[in-house]
Amino acid sequence: MLFSYHALDKDGHERDGTVEALSMDVAVSTLQRRGLIVSSIEPAVKKSILNVELGLFKRVSNKEIVILSRQIATLFEAQVSALRIFRLLAAEVDNKYLSEIMTQVADDLQGGSPISKAMGRHPKVFTGFYVNMVRSGEESGKLSETFGYLADYLDRTYEVMSKAQNALIYPAFVIGVFFVVMGLMLTLVIPRISAILKDSGQEIPFYTQIVISISDALVQYGFLILIALAVAAFFAYRSLQTPDGRLFFDKLKLDFPYIGDLYQKLYLSRIADNFATMLVSGVPVVESVEITASVVGSSTYELILKQVGEDVKGGSSISDALGRHAEIPGIMTAMVRVGEETGELGNILTTLAKFYRREVTTAVDTLVDLIEPLMIVILGLGVGTLLASVLIPIYNLAGSIS
Numbered sequence: 435m436l437f438s439y440h441a442l443d444k445d446g447h448e449r450d451g452t453v454e455a456l457s458m459d460v461a462v463s464t465l466q467r468r469g470l471i472v473s474s475i476e477p478a479v480k481k482s483i484l485n486v487e488l489g490l491f492k493r494v495s496n497k498e499i500v501i502l503s504r505q506i507a508t509l510f511e512a513q514v515s516a517l518r519i520f521r522l523l524a525a526e527v528d529n530k531y532l533s534e535i536m537t538q539v540a541d542d543l544q545g546g547s548p549i550s551k552a553m554g555r556h557p558k559v560f561t562g563f564y565v566n567m568v569r570s571g572e573e574s575g576k577l578s579e580t581f582g583y584l585a586d587y588l589d590r591t592y593e594v595m596s597k598a599q600n601a602l603i604y605p606a607f608v609i610g611v612f613f614v615v616m617g618l619m620l621t622l623v624i625p626r627i628s629a630i631l632k633d634s635g636q637e638i639p640f641y642t643q644i645v646i647s648i649s650d651a652l653v654q655y656g657f658l659i660l661i662a663l664a665v666a667a668f669f670a671y672r673s674l675q676t677p678d679g680r681l682f683f684d685k686l687k688l689d690f691p692y693i694g695d696l697y698q699k700l701y702l703s704r705i706a707d708n709f710a711t712m713l714v715s716g717v718p719v720v721e722s723v724e725i726t727a728s729v730v731g732s733s734t735y736e737l738i739l740k741q742v743g744e745d746v747k748g749g750s751s752i753s754d755a756l757g758r759h760a761e762i763p764g765i766m767t768a769m770v771r772v773g774e775e776t777g778e779l780g781n782i783l784t785t786l787a788k789f790y791r792r793e794v795t796t797a798v799d800t801l802v803d804l805i806e807p808l809m810i811v812i813l814g815l816g817v818g819t820l821l822a823s824v825l826i827p828i829y830n831l832a833g834s835i836s
Contacts (some may be wrong), residue, residue: 437461437477441470458541477534494532494559496592503585506640510578517543548572562710565731570715578716587711594703594791597798604802608809612816619820621656624649627824638827645823681733685764688734688761696797699734702766703790705739710783720746734761752779 437458441449449470458475461732466474502523509519517540524536539744542552550569553560560568564584571580628646631638638646652659673679688694705726712722720743738759745755753771756762766786772783 437475439465439470439472439475441465441472443471444469459544494529494535496588496595498527498529498532499559500562500585500592501587502532503581503588507581507585510581516549516577517561532559549577561729563712563725566717566721567712567715567723570712570717574716583711583715587707590707590787590791591704594700594794597795605809607803608805608813610807612813615813615817616820617652619817620645620649620652624820624824625653627828631824631827632702636827638829639823642823642827645820677733681737684733688732690799694800696794696801697732698761699790699793699797701730701735703787703794704730705735706766706783706790707787710780710787713780713783719752723752738762 438452439450439461443449458477461475462472465475505523506519508524510516514522519538520540520543524533524540527533529537538556539552541551542555543557548569550565550572553568554565567580568577568585571577574580624645628649631642631646674683687697708726708729709722712725713719717725723739723746724742727736727743730736730739738761741754741759742752746752747757751771751774753767753774757764757767758768769782769786770779773779776782
């Protein structure tokens with residue numbers, strides 16, 4: 435790892451430069467052996483546009499965290515020390531940003547910091563859920579099991595999320611192709627055909643006139659329309675960065691026919707799975723609810739869970755607190771109540787998580803089966819209607835001439 439430093443030499447002259455070392459402590463020791471008095475030192479930041487260390491490329495995928503968690507669990511089972519584990523993994527991972535994070539975690543461990551605290555300093559990589567699970571493992575002395583739980587949980591989450599996202603890729607692609615084809619026809623093909631119809635002097639049907647008007651508008655004001663769409667997209671993106679904007683968008687997703695039902699099952703699966711994993715690992719109930727709220731991925735359910743946490747703090751049972759919200763199905767509330775009464779809440783939630791995962795899988799498979807023929811029909815009808823509106827008058831013109 436490369437470090438930039440500012441130091442003083444034996445003669446009191448200032449020295450600036452870089453040094454390659456495994457950690458910051460090693461870098462300081464190296465400079466001191468050179469007779470330098472280090473006044474400041476920090477990791478060097480490379481400025482290359484293509485370098486992965488730039489903020490735009492500083493990203494760690496869920497798959498990488500799953501693999502990392504399994505590796506950590508395996509090494510703990512092999513009785514390898516925590517510091518040695520993070521040093522080894524920092525040298526082995528392919529993602530340079532993750533390698534840098536692992537090195538910083540190892541440096542913190544070497545300085546006496548607990549694993550959970552060291553990981554908690556990197557919230558973009560290790561979520562609050564992840565850090566609290568690790569803290570629970572430290573307190574119970576079951577770190578290898580905890581990292582195994584984390585890997586299993588993240589693996590399940592990744593599978594469900596990727597399946598839902600992949601189901602939406604195909605319709606998005608088809609819709610994109612539809613608009614591209616329609617745009618090209620309206621701006622390149624229709625204007626030439628409309629010129630022939632106008633020159634013929636024959637009466638143009640109203641549906642053909644509508645298509646020609648749309649085509650003329652796109653040709654004359656297409657650039658302005660694109661600018662308007664870009665501005666609208668920009669403001670929509672900016673609004674999504676605000677709490678009110680995210681809440682509006684999340685409610686819109688949940689209210690959308692069929693897609694809303696899919697998202698609801700996805701969020702319920704995540705809530706049950708997250709909550710169950712934390713309870714089984716010994717995290718307190720209120721803390722589990724609050725952490726689940728922060729990682730559920732929906733502003734709507736985040737607000738619900740925060741209110742549930744407040745109600746539980748006030749002495750309410752979890753089932754009663756959940757039952758006050760229409761977005762939580764009655765079956766979930768009833769099963770949570772059974773879990774509370776029998777002392778098997780963790781197992782009940784695990785069962786619920788499996789149920790909703792199956793529901794998501796079934797809904798996604800059904801959606802894919804329906805969307806493929808539906809999109810083809812819509813694309814065919816759109817292009818066919820467009821062509822028919824201009825070709826029918828041309829055939830009529832040809833018939834009148836003959």
